[in-house]
Amino acid sequence: MWINKRVLSRALLILLLTGLFVPLVNPNANQIVKVEGQQTAQNIFEADVPVRGVYLLSDDNTVVWDDNGDGVKEEHNIENPLIVDLADAGFKPGDLIFIRQRGRINFAADGDYPIGIDPSLSGVFSSSNTLLWDRSQEGEVGPLHRVPDAIDAGIDCVTPDTYYGKVSTDIPEDFGISGSGVSIGIPSGAAYLMLAVVDPGVSNNDGWIKVTIEKVTNEGGGFPLEYILAALGVVAVIAVLLVLVMLKRRKPKTQSSPQLQAS
Ligand SMILES: [Ca+2]
Numbered sequence: 001m002w003i004n005k006r007v008l009s010r011a012l013l014i015l016l017l018t019g020l021f022v023p024l025v026n027p028n029a030n031q032i033v034k035v036e037g038q039q040t041a042q043n044i045f046e047a048d049v050p051v052r053g054v055y056l057l058s059d060d061n062t063v064v065w066d067d068n069g070d071g072v073k074e075e076h077n078i079e080n081p082l083i084v085d086l087a088d089a090g091f092k093p094g095d096l097i098f099i100r101q102r103g104r105i106n107f108a109a110d111g112d113y114p115i116g117i118d119p120s121l122s123g124v125f126s127s128s129n130t131l132l133w134d135r136s137q138e139g140e141v142g143p144l145h146r147v148p149d150a151i152d153a154g155i156d157c158v159t160p161d162t163y164y165g166k167v168s169t170d171i172p173e174d175f176g177i178s179g180s181g182v183s184i185g186i187p188s189g190a191a192y193l194m195l196a197v198v199d200p201g202v203s204n205n206d207g208w209i210k211v212t213i214e215k216v217t218n219e220g221g222g223f224p225l226e227y228i229l230a231a232l233g234v235v236a237v238i239a240v241l242l243v244l245v246m247l248k249r250r251k252p253k254t255q256s257s258p259q260l261q262a263s
Pocket residue numbers: 065066067068069070071072073074
């Protein structure tokens with residue numbers, strides 16, 4: 001009878017664990033984003049982040065390498081960052097959004113350098129999509145505040161000085177996106193979000209980066225769905241373990257009763 005209980009409880013545990021962790025592995029398994037740079041029915045926006053894009057002051061150099069194997073080297077320069085029109089993407093000030101980056105980037109396609117996986121990004125909200133391209137300083141695209149309508153949000157991402165010019169690029173309004181992503185509230189007045197890779201020199205970058213922006217739907221919570229599922233999973237596992245412990249404790253009771261009678 002007890003063995004049956006043990007088998008039953010173990011089976012129950014396995015069922016619960018597999019059932020609980022399937023959504024943890026991929027909570028958006030049914031929410032496949034089909035169109036790049038567009039809003040989906042589930043309010044997930046996905047777009048490419050140009051690997052040579054930058055919204056900060058930057059070196060203005062040209063880097064050449066053969067990126068298509070035809071023996072002819074192509075020129076590469078700094079580019080525009082990803083500029084997300086928040087309203088078009090389905091977001092508005094006051095929304096809590098979860099931004100996640102993934103990608104594979106060669107930070108120095110003209111030389112030997114380790115490949116970066118899911119590289120860190122920085123982002124800045126702005127009331128306009130204005131990005132300044134001031135080339136009055138030799139070898140540099142400025143000014144320091146290239147996003148003149150930047151709106152402060154989140155914890156400041158301290159960005160590195162330029163690689164060649166050794167000039168400070170840091171502005172106080174931007175925030176970092178690294179690791180498994182970041183939750184951030186869209187500040188009042190924001191109409192655009194600019195996103196770019198964190199790198200002292202972007203003109204020699206090759207590879208790809210994709211970003212997803214998801215509206216966090218839980219009201220007043222402030223935690224992404226994944227964290228809630230994980231918390232529920234942990235609670236359920238603890239509950240199952242408690243049941244197992246209770247079942248095990250019953251064993252000596254039933255076995256000790258004949259001994260008591262014998263003595
Ligand atoms: Ca080529």
